[in-house]
Amino acid sequence: MLCTPFEHTISRRHFLGTAGALAAGGLGGIFSARAAEALKAGNKQVLFVWLDGGMSQLESWDPKPNTLFGGPFRSIPTSVPGTHVSELMPHCAKQMHRLCLVRSLCTKDRDHSSGVARIQRGDPKNRGVPYPFFGSAIAYLLGPTSSNLPPYVVLKEGRGGFRAEDAGFLGPTFGSLAFGDGKPPEDLLRNASLTEAEDQERNALREVFNRRYAQARRPSLTEASTHAFDTAQELMRRSDIFDTSRLPEKDKERYGRSEIGLHMLIARNMLEAGVRFVKVASFGWDTHGDNFNAHASLVPKFDRAFAAILEDLAASGLLQRTLVVAMSEFGRTPRINGHAGRDHWPDAWSIAMAGCGVRAGCVVGATDKLGVSVESTAHDIGSVFHTWYHALGIDSLSHEYKHKGQPLPLAHEEMTPIKEALT
Numbered sequence: 001m002l003c004t005p006f007e008h009t010i011s012r013r014h015f016l017g018t019a020g021a022l023a024a025g026g027l028g029g030i031f032s033a034r035a036a037e038a039l040k041a042g043n044k045q046v047l048f049v050w051l052d053g054g055m056s057q058l059e060s061w062d063p064k065p066n067t068l069f070g071g072p073f074r075s076i077p078t079s080v081p082g083t084h085v086s087e088l089m090p091h092c093a094k095q096m097h098r099l100c101l102v103r104s105l106c107t108k109d110r111d112h113s114s115g116v117a118r119i120q121r122g123d124p125k126n127r128g129v130p131y132p133f134f135g136s137a138i139a140y141l142l143g144p145t146s147s148n149l150p151p152y153v154v155l156k157e158g159r160g161g162f163r164a165e166d167a168g169f170l171g172p173t174f175g176s177l178a179f180g181d182g183k184p185p186e187d188l189l190r191n192a193s194l195t196e197a198e199d200q201e202r203n204a205l206r207e208v209f210n211r212r213y214a215q216a217r218r219p220s221l222t223e224a225s226t227h228a229f230d231t232a233q234e235l236m237r238r239s240d241i242f243d244t245s246r247l248p249e250k251d252k253e254r255y256g257r258s259e260i261g262l263h264m265l266i267a268r269n270m271l272e273a274g275v276r277f278v279k280v281a282s283f284g285w286d287t288h289g290d291n292f293n294a295h296a297s298l299v300p301k302f303d304r305a306f307a308a309i310l311e312d313l314a315a316s317g318l319l320q321r322t323l324v325v326a327m328s329e330f331g332r333t334p335r336i337n338g339h340a341g342r343d344h345w346p347d348a349w350s351i352a353m354a355g356c357g358v359r360a361g362c363v364v365g366a367t368d369k370l371g372v373s374v375e376s377t378a379h380d381i382g383s384v385f386h387t388w389y390h391a392l393g394i395d396s397l398s399h400e401y402k403h404k405g406q407p408l409p410l411a412h413e414e415m416t417p418i419k420e421a422l423t
C-alpha cells in the first residue's frame with residue numbers, strides 16, 4: 001500500500017490562505033454562501049460517479065505501458081511520488097494526493113444485467129429480497145439533510161423522473177429522483193399562470209385529501225407520495241441549483257464542455273445546497289470495439305470534470321465531509337479482442353475514492369505486471385460497501401436492516417472493510 005507522506009496534507013492556515021487566494025481569483029462561486037451553509041451544517045454527503053458499461057482500468061487508474069496488453073497510452077507521474085496513472089488523466093494525476101485508489105477489486109459478474117445491480121446493491125448473501133442501491137441505503141440510514149432537498153438525486157443523460165426501484169425492500173420513499181440531461185422533471189416548476197398563493201392553496205387541499213386517503217390504508221402507500229410532493233416543493237424554491245444558465249462560463253471551461261462536465265457542475269451545486277447523495281451517471285463505456293479511440297475520447301472528459309469537482313470540494317472544505325466514489329460495474333479485459341476492443345473483466349479492476357473517512361494519497365492492492373489478476377488481497381463489492389459505510393461513520397458490521405421482522409446485514413456479513421483505505 002502506498003500512502004501520501006505528511007507533507008501532502010494541508011494545514012488549516014494553508015487551507016485558509018488558499019481559500020482566500022482562490023476566492024480573490026473568482027473561481028466560480030466555490031466559496032458561495034450555499035457552500036458555507038453546507039459546511040456549517042456538518043452533514044456527511046456522497047458523490048457517486050457511475051461510469052456505466054465498464055471503464056478500462058488499463059486506460060485510467062492502473063496502466064501497464066509497454067506490456068503485452070498495455071495498449072498505446074503511456075503512464076504519467078502524479079502528485080504522489082511513485083504512483084502513476086494513464087496519460088489520459090493529467091488533471092486527476094494532479095489530484096492524486098486527495099485520492100485513494102483500490103486496484104484489487106475481484107468481483108463475480110461478467111454481465112451488465114447482473115453486474116450493475118449487484119455492484120450498486122453491495123451483494124449481501126442472496127436473501128431473496130431486492131437490496132437497495134447505495135444511494136437509497138444512505139437516504140434511509142442517514143436521512144435527508146436539514147436542506148429538505150431530496151436525499152438521493154441522479155444526474156444522467158436521457159429521461160429523468162422518480163425511480164422507486166432503486167430502494168428495493170426499503171420502499172419507494174427512498175427511491176432516487178433523476179434529472180434527465182441535468183434538467184428537473186417535467187412540470188416541476190410552477191406554471192407561470194399560477195400565483196404562489198394559488199399554489200399554496202392547492203397544496204393545502206392536497207394535504208387534506210392525503211390525510212383522508214391515508215386513514216384507511218397502510219402508511220407505505222401514502223408516505224412516498226407525500227414525500228415526493230414535499231421535496232418537489234423545496235426543489236421549486238431552490239431551482240437555482242440546477243439552472244445551468246447561471247453557471248459561470250469559466251466553471252464550464254474548467255469542468256469541460258461535455259455532458260459529464262455539465263452534470264458534475266450541477267452535482268457540485270447540489271452538494272453545496274445540501275443534497276445528501278448525488279449520483280452522476282455517465283454512459284458509453286462498454287468498449288468491446290475500438291477501445292482505445294473510445295477511451296481517448298471518454299477518459300479526458302471524465303478526467304477534467306472529476307478533477308475539477310475534487311478541487312472545488314477541497315477548496316470549500318466540503319471534501320472533508322463528502323465521500324467521493326468513481327467506479328463501474330467491472331473493468332475491462334487485459335487481452336485485446338479482434339475488434340481492437342476490451343471485453344468485461346471483473347477479475348482485476350480499480351475504483352477511486354476520496355474525501356470523508358478515506359485515506360488520501362493511497363494505492364491499495366496491486367495487479368500482476370500484465371493486469372490479468374490481483375496479486376495482493378482481492379476485494380469483492382461487499383468489502384467495498386463496508387468500507388463506504390465505515391467512512392461515513394456507519395457501523396455496517398453490527399448495524400442491520402429490519403425487513404418484515406427479518407434482520408438483514410447492510411453488507412455481506414462474511415466480508416469486512418478495506419482497512420488500508422480508511423483513516
